[in-house]
Every structure is written in structure tokens, then in C-alpha cells.
Amino acid sequence: MTLLAFFAPVYLLLGWCGCLSEGRECGGSSLGVYELKVETGWSREAFPKQYPEWRPPAQWSKVVGRSHGTSFHLFRVGEAATEGLKKFAELGETAAFDQLTQGGDGGVLDSFSAPPITQGVGVTQTQFFVDGNHSRVSLVSRIVPSPDWFIGVDSFDLCADGQWIESVVLEVDPLDAGTDNGFTFTSPNWPSIPPKPISRITSQNPSHPANSFYYPDVDQHPPIATLYLAKVREYQLAQVFSPPAPSDTPTRYTSAELTRPSSRPSPSVRPRPDRVEDREQEMERQNEVKNEVENEVSNSILPGRDMTVAETDSTTTPTPKPTLLNSLVNRYKKKYRKNRKGRKSGARRKLGLRRAGRRRPRVPRDCRVTEWGEWSPCSKTCGIGEQMRTRAVLRPSRRGGRPCPPLKETKWCGSSRDCDHRYFDW
Missing domain, CATH: 2.20.100.10 (Thrombospondin type-1 (TSP1) repeat)
Structure with missing residues (x-):
């Protein structure tokens, strides 16, 4: 049985009374806090057949629940009960349920519980978290005494059409875990071999006269329990x-x-040697000056001689090559410093020299x-x-x-x- 078919009467009721109201967007960054209230109606007036008065009297176990994504299921109507559900429905043990805390977007976000109700009619409540990736809630509570009967909700989605549901009311019927053959509240433990799938207990099903919930004169039971879910807080990351x-x-x-x-780069900005790009530009300028000086020297030195001639007004004096080289270097260094400050230098025009290549733009x-x-x-x-x-x-x-x-x-x-x-x- 699908979830929609299981809760079809509830959706019709909500559509009529307007209890299913629009909320805020339930995206992955949204975290909601919902309050769960379980109100039970297992009374002698509503269910007089074989109503348990003692050893033990009518009561309910604690509520065990999970908020989760699409890949997790606490139980499924129409499928066989897990070992955890079997022990819970028959004995009230929750140790196996405590291991069901899968992580991830489709796993469990929050594990919660509510105190037991020590009589047939009563109220218990708790709160739990949901978010955009874990917007579904599942819960169970055992009917005590019973062979393997319980009430529960399977994967009810609190995010509808991209909006958090502000409040919703769910009326639930008893469920049979299918692991025990008993028909009455106080029947002994007779295991079902093979186990049967989880099924819904109605006034007509199972149709055995010994069944404690068998009422052939009515179409359906009064609700044995009603669940109220209401959003109380919402947060954003x-x-x-x-x-x-x-x-x-x-x-x-x-x-x-x-x-x-x-x-x-602006020409008025003085290069900083601590930056890689400026150091590269500095080395490029120095290499240019060095090349210009070498060209000047090579043009000024006579072929086959180690000395150059410097003509004056009265005498001709030989000048050593290192002296001339140093003077040229000092002259170009001086003009190079002026050029760095943004002043025009005529040395390049006088020598007729041109730069080997343009400086590449800085991307x-x-x-x-x-x-x-x-x-x-x-x-x-x-x-x-x-x-x-x-x-x-x-x-x-x-x-x-x-x-x-x-x-x-x-x-x-x-x-x-x-x-x-x-x-x-x-």
C-alpha cells in the first residue's frame, strides 16, 4: 500500500478544514523544528471488545521516530518487518532501532523519542529537526498489551510544493507487524511462519471473530490515535x-x-624590486643599456688596436680602452636614471639605436x-x-x-x- 493511499482520508480531511497551510521555502539551507503531539483514544467506550483492564492494563510504549531523507524507511506497509521492528512490536525493545542512524543526504538527520503513555487515553509530545534534504518523518509506538501491534507513520513529507507545512493532523489506525499469530491483546507468543507483511488492522480485517479489533457492525474504527505536527521554529545557515x-x-x-x-602600468610609478614583474623589467632595462654600451664601444675602438684616439685642440693622446669603457658606462647610467624619472633622453636618438622589441602588456x-x-x-x-x-x-x-x-x-x-x-x- 502506498503512503498516499494510507493517508488518503487524512488528506481529504485536511483539504476540507484548511489545516494544511503554506509555509516558507524548505531548501537545503533551511532547518525547521517541529513539535509532535500524540493523542491516544484507546478507551473502553471506543473499543469495548476484550478491553484489557489489568496484567497489564491498556497503555502505550514510548514513541520512537526519525527525521530522514528519501532512502531511509523505519517500516513499510506491505513489506516484511525488519528485525528491529519485530523486537519493538513484540517486546518493546529499541536497541536495534538505535542503530538506524544512517548519514548522508538521504539518511537520518534526527533521532527522537517521546515518553510512554501509561493508560489507554493520554497525550505525549516531543520535538525534532528537519531540513531540506531530510524533510520526512517516521515514527512508531507499540500497543500494550498486544502480540505485535503498533501505530506508526511511514515517511510523511513535511515539505510540500517547496514549502514547509505549518501544521498537519494525522489520524492513524492500528498496524500488524506480521511476526506473531495472536488475535487478542493477551494472546501468547505464537510466531508467524513464514512472517507476513505489515498490514493495516481495520474493523473488518482480519475477519476472524476472535480478533480483538474485529467490529463487523461498523465500517471503520474511531481513530485510536491522532498525531499533531506543527512547525515551531525555522533557521537559515x-x-x-x-x-x-x-x-x-x-x-x-x-x-x-x-x-x-x-x-x-603608469610611467610615474617607480618599480618595486620586491615584486617579480618589476624585477624582470629592471633586468630587461639593464640588459638594454649593456647592449647599447657594447655597441658604442665596438664602434669607437679602431680595428686591430687596443687603444682609441681622443682628439683635442692641441695634442693627440691615446686613451686606454678600460677608461673609455667606464666613461661610456657612467654616461649611459646617468641618462638611464633620467629616463626612469620620465625625462626624455637624446642618447638613443644620437646613437640611432632602437629597442630590440616592445615590452609585452601585463595581462x-x-x-x-x-x-x-x-x-x-x-x-x-x-x-x-x-x-x-x-x-x-x-x-x-x-x-x-x-x-x-x-x-x-x-x-x-x-x-x-x-x-x-x-x-x-x-
Whole structure:
């Protein structure tokens, strides 16, 4: 039997009374707190047949529940009971249920329970968490005494059409776990071989006269229990990131973008030798000066001689080669310093020299970051907290390149499973 068919009368009731109201968006970053109230109606007036008065009297076990995603099921109507459900429905043991805490987007987010009801008619309540990836709730409570009967909800989704349901009322019938053959509340433990699938107990089914819930004169039972679910709080993550991964493909620019005035360094800015690009430019300028000096010297030295001739008004005096070389170097250094300050130098025009090549434009540089680190421990040991992971900048953005992506990411973590009942007393 599908979930929709199982709760069809409930949806009709909600549509008529307007109890299923629209809430806020239930995205992955949204965390909701719901209150569950279980109100039981197992009384002698409503169910007079074989009503248990003693050893033990009519009562209910504690409520065991999970909020989870699509891949988890506490039980399924029409399928065989798990070992955990078998022990719970027959004996009230929950140890096997405690192991059902699968993680991940489709697993369990929160494990919760509510105190038992010590009589047939009573109320118990608790609260639990849901989020956009774990918006479904499942719960069970054992009927005491009974062979293997219980009430429960299988994967009811609190997110409808992208909105949190503000409140909903579910009227449930008894369920048979199919692991015991007993027909009455106090029947002995006769195991079903082979086990039968989980089924719904109605006034007509099972149709055996000894069945304690068999009432052939009525179409359906009065509700043996009613569940009230209401959203009491909603939170949003402080920071949620989905940054794109740094691309290994270099960014392409057009020639117009590369020759924009904003992309070229200002001539009035003095180079800083502590930057890699400036050091490269400095070395390039020094090499240019060195080449110019060598050309000048080679043109001034006579072939086959180690001395140059410097003509004066009255005498001709030979000048050593090192002396001439030093004077030329000093002269070019002086003019080079003037040129760096933005002044025009006529030395290049006098010598008729031209630079070997133009300086390449400095292109923008994108930011690069490291891979994500490990998730930090959960910020809370009791209840829902946050986990954080970070990454670092390998190379910052320069000259209008792509900026750095976010360096921190957070997500929900934890559970209220190990908390006492005062955890929600905010």
C-alpha cells in the first residue's frame, strides 16, 4: 500500500478544514523544528471488545521516530518487518532501532523519542529537526498489551510544493507487524511462519471473530490515535557557498582589452624590486643599456688596436680602452636614471639605436585557491550545530583578474538523540 493511499482520508480531511497551510521555502539551507503531539483514544467506550483492564492494563510504549531523507524507511506497509521492528512490536525493545542512524543526504538527520503513555487515553509530545534534504518523518509506538501491534507513520513529507507545512493532523489506525499469530491483546507468543507483511488492522480485517479489533457492525474504527505536527521554529545557515572550482584553462582576452590604458602600468610609478614583474623589467632595462654600451664601444675602438684616439685642440693622446669603457658606462647610467624619472633622453636618438622589441602588456591574473580542507567537528554535542571547512589563497587576483571565491563553507550537523527532554526549553 502506498503512503498516499494510507493517508488518503487524512488528506481529504485536511483539504476540507484548511489545516494544511503554506509555509516558507524548505531548501537545503533551511532547518525547521517541529513539535509532535500524540493523542491516544484507546478507551473502553471506543473499543469495548476484550478491553484489557489489568496484567497489564491498556497503555502505550514510548514513541520512537526519525527525521530522514528519501532512502531511509523505519517500516513499510506491505513489506516484511525488519528485525528491529519485530523486537519493538513484540517486546518493546529499541536497541536495534538505535542503530538506524544512517548519514548522508538521504539518511537520518534526527533521532527522537517521546515518553510512554501509561493508560489507554493520554497525550505525549516531543520535538525534532528537519531540513531540506531530510524533510520526512517516521515514527512508531507499540500497543500494550498486544502480540505485535503498533501505530506508526511511514515517511510523511513535511515539505510540500517547496514549502514547509505549518501544521498537519494525522489520524492513524492500528498496524500488524506480521511476526506473531495472536488475535487478542493477551494472546501468547505464537510466531508467524513464514512472517507476513505489515498490514493495516481495520474493523473488518482480519475477519476472524476472535480478533480483538474485529467490529463487523461498523465500517471503520474511531481513530485510536491522532498525531499533531506543527512547525515551531525555522533557521537559515549563516553562510552557504557553492563556489565554482578554479579553472585550469587560462582566461582569454582580446587585443583591445590588453591595450587598454587601465591595464598598462603608469610611467610615474617607480618599480618595486620586491615584486617579480618589476624585477624582470629592471633586468630587461639593464640588459638594454649593456647592449647599447657594447655597441658604442665596438664602434669607437679602431680595428686591430687596443687603444682609441681622443682628439683635442692641441695634442693627440691615446686613451686606454678600460677608461673609455667606464666613461661610456657612467654616461649611459646617468641618462638611464633620467629616463626612469620620465625625462626624455637624446642618447638613443644620437646613437640611432632602437629597442630590440616592445615590452609585452601585463595581462590580468586570476585568483587561485587550494582544495577544501576537512570538515571541522560539530559545534554542538547535543542538538543541531554547524560544521565548517576552509581553503586558502594560493595566488591573489591582480590587474582586474577573477577574484577569489569564498574561503569558508558551513553545513548542518549533530542530532538531539542524546539530549534530555529539556533541550528544547529555549
